[in-house]
Amino acid sequence: MLSKRPYLIPAFYDWIVDQGHVPHLVVNAHAEGVMVPTVFVEDGHIQLNIGPNAVRDFYMDRVAISFEARFAGQPEQVYVPMHAVKAIVDRDSGQGATFSDEPEETFPQSDDVGAGSTEAPTTGRKGRPQLRAVRGNEEAGSDPEISKRDGKPDDGGPDDDPPPGGGGGGKGGPSLRVVK
Known part of the structure; x- marks a missing residue:
């Protein structure tokens, strides 16, 4: 168990x-x-x-x-x-x-994200949104890994549009964007 x-x-x-x-x-x-x-x-x-x-x-x-x-x-x-x-x-x-030791107790040896890592994971579980830093001048959909969802072309929904002004990081700094 x-x-x-x-x-x-x-x-x-x-x-x-x-x-x-x-x-x-x-x-x-x-x-x-x-x-x-x-x-x-x-x-x-x-x-x-x-x-x-x-x-x-x-x-x-x-x-x-x-x-x-x-x-x-x-x-x-x-x-x-x-x-x-x-x-x-x-x-x-x-x-x-x-907690006492119970003989039938089993422990996971790895986790879906960051098994044994000392840092928080940088990628989310499959199918869950994740955040990553992007440059202020990066165009939405320029990364082929991001522009496709489940092997289908990007639907171009409102979350996929870049923020006005080339990014929310100010003066071309990094910003965060939800990646589906």
Whole structure:
């Protein structure tokens, strides 16, 4: 059976952050694939502040959580596979979720987007709109990958027209456009 962790951890993270509180992860530091600063590991576990003000380049998918944080003033890259997360809790109230190891639990080894990546994906899932930077003077439909949808010619709908003035980035800078 698929593990509940990859579904519950993002939900609890959002719930805690939406309250203006600080989410913490309790991680089995000795689990396979975990990358954390070992000097801060106590009894095989490490508690990590994953609040938006404490981390950089935060990325979470169904496979893992990754980010950069400072430990004793030194920046460190952290990578925590979902199977290594023991709990996610609200630092302020102590509420959250704890997870025990269940023998029948299975974890995804890759995700549709950005499996194991430390950066947010740049392309969306098939069939979903995505954003990308375009130059201010780029004409709509000049990229053959963008001008076709499902192998059919572009229908030239209103979303496909370039913004007036050659782009919304001002002075020829990059702008964003929905790509179907």
